[in-house]
Amino acid sequence: MKNMTSNRLEINLILFFKILLGITVLTVFHLALFRDFDRDEFEAVHSAWKILSGERIYLDFFQHHHPFFYYFIGPVISLVGESSSTLHVLRMFMFGFFIGMLWCTFQISDLVFGNRKITWLAVLFLSAMTMFSQKAIEIRPDVPQVFLGLLAIVFLWKHVLKPNQIILYLSAICMAISFLFLQKTLFIIAGVGLLQLYWIFEKKMNILQLITYWMVFMFSISPYYLYLWTQGQFEAYLFWNWILNMHFEGGFSPFKAIIDSLYYNHFIWIFFVLGVVRCFKKGIKDLPLLCLILLGTVFLVQAPYRQYFMPFLPPMCGIAAYGVLSLLRPKQASLVVLIAFMVPMIFFIRTMIVYPNQPQLDKVSWVMENTESADRVYDGDARFNLFRKDIDFFWYSTEPGKGGLGTYKKLKPYTYDVYSAIQKYKPKIISSLFINDLLESTELGNYYPSEVYPDLYIKQK
DSSP states (O other): OHHHHHHHHHHHHHHHHHHHHHHHHHHHHHHHHHBOOOHHHHHHHHHHHHHHTTOOBTTTBOOOSOSHHHHHHHHHHHHHOSSTHHHHHHHHHHHHHHHHHHHHHHHHHHHHHOOHHHHHHHHHHHHHOHHHHHHHTSSSTHHHHHHHHHHHHHHHHHHHHSOOHHHHHHHHHHHHHHHHHOTTHHHHHHHHHHHHHHHHHTTSSOHHHHHHHHHHHHHHHHHHHHHHHHTTOHHHHHIIIIIHHHTOSOOOOTHHHHHHHHHHHHHHHHHHHHHHHHHHHTTOOHHHHHHHHHHHHHTTOSSOOGGGGTTTHHHHHHHHHHHHHHHSOHHHHHHHHHHHHHHHHHHHHHHHHHSBSHHHHHHHHHHHHTSOTTOBEEOSSSSSOSSSBOSSSOOSSOOTTSHHHHHHHHHSOOOOOHHHHHHHHOOSEEEOTTOTTTTTOSSSOSEEEOSSOTTEEEEOO
8 A cells, every 4th residue: 555655656756756847848839939149159050150151160251160050050040041030940959959959868867866756856947947948949059069079968867777889989989079060078078088987996897998989089080080190180170279268368257157046046056065965965966976076167168158068967967857756755855846947937027028039130121121232231240140250350259358359369469450451341230339429520421320220230322
């Protein structure tokens, strides 16, 4: 009788978690459709369009990320066309990766804890993590990069529990593709590498498997580096992706993002800490070890934006779910989970209302309607120009003394004169961003403010 009651409670809890998860996923889906776009998203789309238009990354235009994401979304832009609706289609692609990351979280939690209540709650917690779901739907290389990194961890864990060379190789290949999407995979590599050393110490892996894993990884990324070398682009790649980023201007503490997250996900953070303690007491060390390493890598970053936390959050939510269900009775756990669900839901709904993306889409459309395909545009910082040519190698991150341009000018001599560039290329539309005394300037010629957007100026014939 007790067993029947226990089974019924377990089924009811799982159903409860699934219902809340369904509501959360639908809310995040609407968030992907209607929430405003980050400037990084416009940067990604415009970079892909530039490559489609025949420009060479690192040589013809500024970019400081690995290129695979731009090659990946390029065909989508080509198929859908040059319109603001392309952004919605790409957001839906990213939402697919969001679902994939939830699946990976389910798999990792299931492999570690072997309890479906914990696995479903882990997925619910991750979908309700505001810093995760806000970033996991954006058109940014971090999204497929983290998905592939998590998939690599899933395959590796499966291999450790039931050795299979093919699964081991798949893990290494996924890790390599993740790295080609974005160099931030180095942080996942650090976590997985240290976890592998722990498994060797625990005799769950051996040295040969470790060497084989990273040899497959190196072999998988080597074709791209061979291409760079043969095309004479390796030096440019090295500078823009690594040297520049190591000297990038500006910085802040990761505690800023953590404190912001605590406002909306306090219970998840509290039970994560309690869950880590509980895991170590019960001899579950693998997942907390990986999780803490991934969290630690965030503190090595000069400017740890919320997307840097994405690899850490899936295992964190698994541990938080374990903490809730191992420390609380079912009724108490249900109440905590309900509150942990409701607070971020309020945040998501408020975000859609307060920060809609329609004004941005309208501005993108207005620029397209008032220019021809051969026209150039001065944007200044990836605010609205998606499908028109720029007037300088540095087309975003041009704030004086900061960002990519400011960092580059401290490393190498470079003359950036926006007035001369406007005179030379005669862009059809210019933004007032980072241009002083625009109305008084006699150097800009025949430009008049738009009646629709006061910050934009259009060239008269």
